[in-house]
Amino acid sequence: MIFSAKNPSERTSKPQIVRLGGREVIAEGLRLSFWADISHRCMTASWPAFIGGAALVFVVFNAVFAVFYWIGNQPIANVPGGAYIDYLYFSIETLSTAGYGDMHPQTHYGHFVAAVELFTGIFSMSLMTGLIFARFSRPRARLLFAENPVISSHEGKPSLMVRFANERHNIIGNATARVWMLRNELSLEGTPFRRFYELPLLRHEHPALALSWTLYHVLDEQSPLYGLDADDFNGQEVSLMVVVSGYDVVAAQTVHARRTYRHSDIRFGHRYADILDTSEDGRIRIDYGRFHETLEG
Numbered sequence: 001m002i003f004s005a006k007n008p009s010e011r012t013s014k015p016q017i018v019r020l021g022g023r024e025v026i027a028e029g030l031r032l033s034f035w036a037d038i039s040h041r042c043m044t045a046s047w048p049a050f051i052g053g054a055a056l057v058f059v060v061f062n063a064v065f066a067v068f069y070w071i072g073n074q075p076i077a078n079v080p081g082g083a084y085i086d087y088l089y090f091s092i093e094t095l096s097t098a099g100y101g102d103m104h105p106q107t108h109y110g111h112f113v114a115a116v117e118l119f120t121g122i123f124s125m126s127l128m129t130g131l132i133f134a135r136f137s138r139p140r141a142r143l144l145f146a147e148n149p150v151i152s153s154h155e156g157k158p159s160l161m162v163r164f165a166n167e168r169h170n171i172i173g174n175a176t177a178r179v180w181m182l183r184n185e186l187s188l189e190g191t192p193f194r195r196f197y198e199l200p201l202l203r204h205e206h207p208a209l210a211l212s213w214t215l216y217h218v219l220d221e222q223s224p225l226y227g228l229d230a231d232d233f234n235g236q237e238v239s240l241m242v243v244v245s246g247y248d249v250v251a252a253q254t255v256h257a258r259r260t261y262r263h264s265d266i267r268f269g270h271r272y273a274d275i276l277d278t279s280e281d282g283r284i285r286i287d288y289g290r291f292h293e294t295l296e297g
Contacts, residue, residue, distance in 0.1 A: 274290075
């Protein structure tokens with residue numbers, strides 16, 4: 001017999017679709033507490049959802065405190081008729097610490113509720129300021145990855161190539177890149193599992209990434225991809241993961257970027273179109289309009 005201890009504050013989540021690169025995974029059976037990971041939810045929510053949630057909390061807080069004022073015995077001065085809407089306006093002024101002065105507490109009950117609301121307002125504004133700062137200050141690299149990796153000859157050897165560029169054109173110092181291959185395999189017991197292989201690169205470091213960079217992995221006898229064709233990639237559900245990190249000299253922080261490709265994204269027998277050119281006055285010109293373009297050969 002199996003016993004399971006269940007926290008009453010937790011609930012079993014509905015099945016969720018988790019997107020890992022180009023793959024979709026159905027996650028179900030997790031017991032989640034909404035408040036246990038609220039900071040992560042605030043950091044990962046979209047900006048419209050974050051602002052909408054903050055506005056909703058603001059309205060709820062003010063509505064609740066307005067009810068406390070409304071049920072009191074004239075706790076606030078200069079409230080004609082004791083209308084709920086006037087108490088709501090006073091609650092907004094108090095929670096936001098605006099305090100225009102025309103309405104003010106006039107009883108001990110009113111002062112007590114106002115003091116609790118002031119503490120709530122200061123605490124919530126401090127929390128909101130910290131969350132907004134954390135969301136804005138998160139280091140992010142703006143890297144443009146080519147839509148398709150290609151496999152063709154490079155310096156006389158079959159090679160896997162992945163191209164990306166720095167969209168900001170600032171300097172990312174000591175940039176490093178790693179490429180991982182993921183594929184389905186069977187264990188000795190016949191159990192299917194997904195294995196990771198790191199693919200060695202001809203050059204995995206860049207002293208100052210400001211424009212574009214193409215990664216090369218030679219498909220020799222030491223490569224996990226050696227001898228595989230498009231059908232093998234499809235049968236083993238091969239996917240690639242590119243991870244790039246470096247020091248952003250403008251933000252003075254380490255930034256990271258990642259891109260995942262499915263086997264259907266890889267183009268065999270193709271090469272990237274050349275995007276570098278020289279203008280008439282001798283300056284280097286980069287045509288990002290052809291960045292994703294691949295050519296046969």
